[in-house]
Amino acid sequence: MNKIIQGLVEFKQKFQKSFIEEFPDLANGQKPQALMIVCCDSRIMPTVSTRIGPGDLFVLRNIGNIVPPYNYINQGNTLKHSSVLAALEFAIKYLQIPNIIICGHSECGAMKYLLANEEVPETPFLHNWISEAKSVYTEFSTNPKSQDINPKTAHNEISKLNVIHQLENLYTIPVVREAVDRKKLKVYGWWLDISTYDVYHYLKSQNEFVQINDKTLETILDELYEEKS
Numbered sequence: 425m426n427k428i429i430q431g432l433v434e435f436k437q438k439f440q441k442s443f444i445e446e447f448p449d450l451a452n453g454q455k456p457q458a459l460m461i462v463c464c465d466s467r468i469m470p471t472v473s474t475r476i477g478p479g480d481l482f483v484l485r486n487i488g489n490i491v492p493p494y495n496y497i498n499q500g501n502t503l504k505h506s507s508v509l510a511a512l513e514f515a516i517k518y519l520q521i522p523n524i525i526i527c528g529h530s531e532c533g534a535m536k537y538l539l540a541n542e543e544v545p546e547t548p549f550l551h552n553w554i555s556e557a558k559s560v561y562t563e564f565s566t567n568p569k570s571q572d573i574n575p576k577t578a579h580n581e582i583s584k585l586n587v588i589h590q591l592e593n594l595y596t597i598p599v600v601r602e603a604v605d606r607k608k609l610k611v612y613g614w615w616l617d618i619s620t621y622d623v624y625h626y627l628k629s630q631n632e633f634v635q636i637n638d639k640t641l642e643t644i645l646d647e648l649y650e651e652k653s
């Protein structure tokens with residue numbers, strides 16, 4: 425805890441001045457460029473890795489960057505997952521955020537849990553939440569190609585598949601669907617490799633994750649993720 429409190433003092437001494445002109449405006453409201461749905465993992469630093477400042481990114485964090493499908497939520501389970509829906513409604517209806525990024529990552533504990541496919545009695549809520557990504561495990565485990573994947577990196581492969589599934593789940597939610605149909609909202613899938621801090625973008629046309637760098641930037645911007653037809 426010392427490190428965190430000392431960090432506050434250091435921020436005040438060294439960095440607060442660089443934002444001082446922005447703070448009064450920020451207090452009047454926010455106009456973030458994107459909502460990022462990302463895992464709770466402490467190694468992920470969304471605003472640091474994208475080199476953006478306060479007010480630029482609206483962040484929803486949960487275990488495994490999961491968006492439960494609306495059809496399921498709507499079957500008497502609305503309150504169960506209302507946190508995700510509330511964040512989406514706020515971002516889209518109140519802030520008119522034009523972009524949503526779902527960002528998965530390597531070495532994700534939630535994906536290791538999902539891959540193990542075992543219920544741990546000591547953590548019933550964790551199990552219940554990660555079960556929302558059960559369809560990811562089903563697709564992964566029944567794909568013959570999965571058998572060839574190195575068991576040491578299988579959790580990273582299922583993590584990428586999880587991003588694709590969560591993108592699809594997003595489109596099942598009416599408030600997202602409506603904004604996308606009106607061309608007010610675009611949705612992207614990213615994946616962060618924690619060992620290098622490289623970020624990969626899901627290119628639908630190639631059905632693969634492409635590293636975001638100066639060489640791929642144009643291709644990525646040209647082909648933004650669009651819904652499956």
Ligand SMILES: [Zn+2]
Nearest residue numbers: 463465532533
């Ligand atoms: Zn994670």
